[in-house]
Amino acid sequence: MPLPNFELKYSDGRPYSLNDYNNYVILIVNTASQCGLNGQLRELETLYQTYRQDDFVVLAFPSDQFHQEPLANQEMQSQCQRDFGVSFPINERVQINGQDTAPIYQWLKQERSGFLNGSIKWNFTKFLLNRQGQVVKRYPPTFSPQQIAKDIEDLL
Numbered sequence: 001m002p003l004p005n006f007e008l009k010y011s012d013g014r015p016y017s018l019n020d021y022n023n024y025v026i027l028i029v030n031t032a033s034q035c036g037l038n039g040q041l042r043e044l045e046t047l048y049q050t051y052r053q054d055d056f057v058v059l060a061f062p063s064d065q066f067h068q069e070p071l072a073n074q075e076m077q078s079q080c081q082r083d084f085g086v087s088f089p090i091n092e093r094v095q096i097n098g099q100d101t102a103p104i105y106q107w108l109k110q111e112r113s114g115f116l117n118g119s120i121k122w123n124f125t126k127f128l129l130n131r132q133g134q135v136v137k138r139y140p141p142t143f144s145p146q147q148i149a150k151d152i153e154d155l156l
Contacts, residue, residue, distance in 0.1 A: 111135035
């Protein structure tokens with residue numbers, strides 16, 4: 001089953017479709033550069049560098065819904081590269097909850113609802129997709145990206 005054809009934009013404004021990553025193992029994360037969990041960006045980069053040659057990608061979706069991503073898209077990308085060494089794709093800011101939830105997050109939450117309901121409770125909630133485009137796991141914000149390595153290896 002291919003990935004849904006969500007039309008997305010990288011932080012530099014370049015458009016792409018989620019299904020450009022068909023046959024990849026994908027880790028989707030809602031991020032915020034000012035969040036106390038932002039050290040996870042380094043861990044996510046380590047995962048990306050370790051497995052990218054095996055068609056693994058981390059896709060970051062910044063959101064200011066918890067008031068911890070004040071930066072504009074280009075500035076945010078620069079800060080993540082400078083302060084955390086991020087080279088994986090970062091998207092434009094999106095809404096992850098509420099009436100204006102981005103379609104990709106509507107789909108992710110439908111596929112793997114969280115505790116009690118499907119809403120995203122905090123920054124750095126993670127969704128792992130297999131090569132068939134299925135959302136196979138959802139990880140809470142405090143779950144370290146390093147702990148996801150075994151699950152990624154199982155899917156590769």
